[in-house]
Amino acid sequence: MANTTELGAPRSALIPALHRVVARRSETADVVTLWLEPLDGARCSFRSGQFNMLSAFGVGEVAVSVSASPSDPGPLRHTVRDVGAVTHALCSCDVGDVIGVRGPFGTDWGVTRNATPNDTVVVAGGIGLAPLRGAVEELVAARHEGAGRVFVLVGAREPDQLVFLDDLAAWEKAGAVVLSTVDRSAPGWSGHVGLVTTLLANAGFDARHCRVLICGPEIMMRFTARALHELGVDPASIWVSLERNMQCGLGWCGHCQLGPLLLxxxxxxxxYLEASALMNERER
Ligand SMILES: Cc1cc2nc3c(=O)[nH]c(=O)nc-3n(C[C@H](O)[C@H](O)[C@H](O)COP(=O)(O)OP(=O)(O)OC[C@H]3O[C@@H](n4cnc5c(N)ncnc54)[C@H](O)[C@@H]3O)c2cc1C
Ligand code: FES
Known part of the structure; x- marks a missing residue:
């Protein structure tokens, strides 16, 4: 079978490749990580920040970021929050179940392509750490090759909504500065309480010479970018990940349009310079 269709798109972009769930972990009460292996053994490469369209057969298809690192030799990894019909079906998958995967699609964080000796600050809200996880893994690994310091600032509504606690500990052990905060405390939490923006001023990064990667709810990204700007960070050094309803993933259907962009x-x-003017636009 040819690898491209008559429309010129790679077959993997149009036809879901069947993947088996080979492992599953509940991260929080409503967030699940699935590890997936292709039935035909043909793993796709991807860049950190990109997403796949995941199909729960008979229910539907949704966009979900890859939460693995591109250098991870293991199975494909996606972390899903149960918010509706399709994500519920995905979160309900057991080991052995089969789902569809189309992709990967979209732009990436570019952390290895744009390696820098300067600081990189990663700011995540809730499950926003999932699309950033691969980038942090790459950044932490690059520290051994002379790349800049890594700061990971994580916020969640409540302590039991913090994800990837094992990764946070491993990144800190590997030399990253890892700070977490919750909006509302709970019994047993002795850490910082406050919005993720309250971590910025004392985190210790060089605001004049850094790049920042942000992922979370749009309001959190807007306030974080503004606070960074006030601290002296150049808005041209700030990157955000935007979510809109996706259908084709290929720039054909227009469902993901945001101003001049097809997301x-x-x-x-x-x-952020481009995104800031668009982030208030409503989804079509
Ligand atoms: C590029 C991209 C990457 C994404 N990465 C992840 C990820 O790594 N993990 C994850 O859990 N989710 C991710 N999402 C969001 C995910 O696609 C939606 O949660 C999903 O489409 C909801 O579908 P549903 O049928 O389960 O719920 P629906 O019934 O369609 O929606 C339920 C609720 O979720 C809201 N919603 C629907 N679509 C989105 C969306 N795109 N963004 C935010 N809220 C939405 C709806 O407004 C509604 O309130 C990503 C979305 C995009 C566009
Ligand atoms: S989902 Fe972007 S154009 Fe179809």
Whole structure:
């Protein structure tokens, strides 16, 4: 079978490749990580920040970021929050179940392509750490090759909504500065309480010479970018990941349009200078 269709798109972009769930972990009460292996053994490469369209057969298809690192030799990894019909079906998958995967699609964080000796600050809200996880893994690994310091600032509504606690500990052990905060405390939490923006001023990064990657709810990304700007960070050094309803993933259907951008193709990772004018636009 040819690898491209008559429309010129790679077959993997149009036809879901069957993947088996080979492992599953509940991250929080409503967030599940699935590890997936292709039935035909043909793993796809991807860049951190990109997403796949995942199909729960008979229910539907949704966009979900890859939460693995591109250098991870293991199975494909996606972390899904149960918010509706399709994500519920995906989160309900057991080991052995089969789902569809189309992709990967979209722009990436570019952390290895744009390696820098300067600081990189990663700011995540809730499950926003999932699309950033691969980038942090790459950044932490690059520290051994002389790349800049890594700061990971994580916020969640409540302590039991913090994801990837094992990764946070491993990144800190590997030399990253890892700070977490919750909006509302709970019994047993002795850490910082406050919005993720309250971590910025004392985190210790060089505001004049850094790049920042942000993923979370749009309001959190807007306030974080503004606070960074006030601290002296150049807005041209800030990147955000934007989410809109995706259908084709190929720049054909227009469902993901945001101003002049088709976010499946020109996003999800967009420079804040371009994104800031568009982030108030409602989904079509
Ligand atoms: C590029 C991209 C990457 C994404 N990565 C992840 C990820 O790594 N993990 C994850 O859990 N989710 C991710 N999402 C969001 C995910 O696609 C939606 O949660 C999903 O489409 C909801 O579908 P549903 O049928 O389960 O719920 P629906 O019934 O369609 O929606 C339920 C609720 O979720 C809201 N919603 C629907 N679509 C989105 C969306 N795109 N963004 C935010 N809220 C939405 C709806 O407004 C509604 O309130 C990503 C979305 C995009 C566009
Ligand atoms: S999802 Fe169809 S154009 Fe982007």
């Amino acid at each position: 499946c193709r020109d996003g999800p990772v967009v420079g």
